Amino acid sequence: MKYFKWRDKHIERVQELSWQGQTAKEIADTMFKEIGVNLSQRSIRHYTSSKENIEQVVVNDKRRGTEIVINKDGSTTSSTTMQMTEEQAKDPEFVLRAHGFNPDDWDIVSARNNFWQQNSQENGLIDLYQSKITVKPKSDDELTPQDIANLFKADIKPYTVNQVARDTHNLVVPLPDLHFGITTLEDVKGHLDRLLELINNGYKTIVIEQLGDLFHSSQMWSSQTLKGTLLDEVNMVQAVEDAKQFFDVLVTASLKNSTTVHIKQMAGNHSANLEYMFMEYLKAKYPQAVIKNNIKFRDAYLLDNVGIMLAHGDLAPKNLPMLMANEFGGV
Template identity: 30%
Template sequence: MDFEKRISDYGMTPEQYEASFAEITAKVQGNSDKDWTEIIDQYSIPLSRNTLRNACSNVYGSVFVKEYFDEKRRKEMEVNSEPITDEPAPLSLPRYKEQTDVNKDGSFTSDRLIEINEENLKNPEFLLNAHGYDPLEWELVSARNSIWNQGGKSGVKNLYASKINVKPRTEISITLNKIEEFFNRLDRNYSKPKILKNNFYLDGDKLLLVDIADLHMNLQATLFSTNNEYNCEIAEKLFFYVIEDILSRTEKYNFKEIIFCIGGDMLNGDNLSGTTTKGTPQNSDIHYYDAYEKLCSMVIKAIDILKERCKVSVIYVMGNHDELTGFKLAKYVDAWFRDDNNVEVDYQPLPRKYKVFGKTLFCFAHDGDIKKLPMLIADEAREFWSKVDTTEVFLQHLHTEQILLEDNNIRIQRLPTISAKSKWSNDKGYSSKRQCKSFIFDFNNGLTDILYTTIKNV
């Protein structure tokens, strides 16, 4: 009988036939729960469900099957030059037809023949590994295993037709193996990088801006009445402490220019009555004449110290406490340094002052309306717009540091103070960190550094 021809008439190869026969045998023996229709679909058997179940005259009939495998056994033994005996040989089955399906719900179905013992039949991790799925990344949804003992010269193997359904894990488990795998990828020969020090920050023309805002010289405050102490002696001490701190921290710089702001409530009162410019009474430490003389002496000494480094541009900023006194101070400074080419004084009594350094436009004012300032500056400093990239606006008055606006290359900020609290500000509950904020600008790059001089203990 030409077995292979008859099998090919069914559209199958000998391998497909033997695999399908092993599946049918497992089904008949009760070792597989696959449906007959499922077996037909898997192996493309050209028979109906009932015909396959009642096979007798076709290729799955008992006579054909026996003769087929007897003939196959004789051929194998002839090839291996082994003597033919009448002892039955174990059935050698071909490779199982494996397949993997992707389901609509995103899960995967895997069907393959695996070697497994009964102990691992209920082990999800083993089944996942056997089907090629990492248990850390995949979750077993269902499993169906049907025994299929495959025989050969080496004996019978415990094989199972295994069909599992899996889905990706939403949360990846962390295990010791994963941790070890991660650290194995790290560079064990890591060496700390070397930091190459340079002085590039000193290159180019630089400007130092010093604005000791709202000094309130001659304010009298005591621990008993304001919970902090302040007077002319303390104010003078803090004033020069700021100057020394700034110059010490910038000693490596070769500044092209220093801007030094005066006025801006440097003196707490503006007249012999000890009131502000508009007449608000103040608690004064000493007589107005004495306070004004001390202030003039302090400012002259400060400018003498600063001009040893480079040219000093003194800018008078009108304050609300000392508008007249600040103007007189600026005129006094201008007269003192009238023959000194290293000192330039702007004593104009204007509410806003402008100066350009390189690509930066400076605007100085004691206070201002944040909504109106950008338009005012655009109008008042229109001659500078084509020369600058950024505009820096410095306000005082409220004794606290604030960035009020930073948009369209214009930054408006309010400066802090080193002054103590008055009885009025203490009664109102106003409080902020006592410090002076100074700045370093580059001719081409604008603001590069900010220096804070903090008042710790007085």
């Protein structure tokens, strides 16, 4: 993915256009005509709002008890009093919105929330926080959710094959905890070779089960689980490519050696969000496969007269038999 490198001459030009009264959209149009690059309005607003000769800008809103400080380095510090719960105080997106910042445009650099309780005539004892955060604009080279989706779907050409019933038997291929990122394609090559030998025997139905933690990290630019637990650093761009190659080989062979291919998705605690997007890639690439995508943590299905239950296993493992019975009685 190619990103635009801002230079002093570009910053000076957008500031000049801003002083002339042009809006961010008009500046973007002008810059495209001049340099042939589509600049985001977000980055234009960032550079037009932070002038080098301004040491610090302070804005006070006495009605809300809010102070906003625009720092010379382009960051912004906001202090205000608000009512929120302990859980909301731990939610970066909630805190950003409470201070009036769009989470799509800003990242938190630091945050401090001081708690106390106060009596209210209407609501009795309420929790209040003196909240102070420093934020910075997101840079253009950060991957957004749409960027990640585009990464998965890059250069997809739907793949179709002539499917031939080779047998009356079925094959289930369970794939839990591949953890691409820590795991490489070279690590699983031997397993993939043995799978292909088995698949090439031919089947009526082949079911591929992605059972969670397909990737080691839930993020592309930092290594952490869905809940934010920090992990060893891994190359997630390479992890996506390894997963694509692994499944491209596996799904293609399955389609060639069966009448029907099903792919089941099960959310894991490491990378459920990216797994969902990866299934969307497989849907686009292999329209012949029957793909059930979900963000749930349990599922079940019938394969002929056999009931098969799916779970990543990190949630309520001791209660799984009864949970399955209650949630999937038909199976």
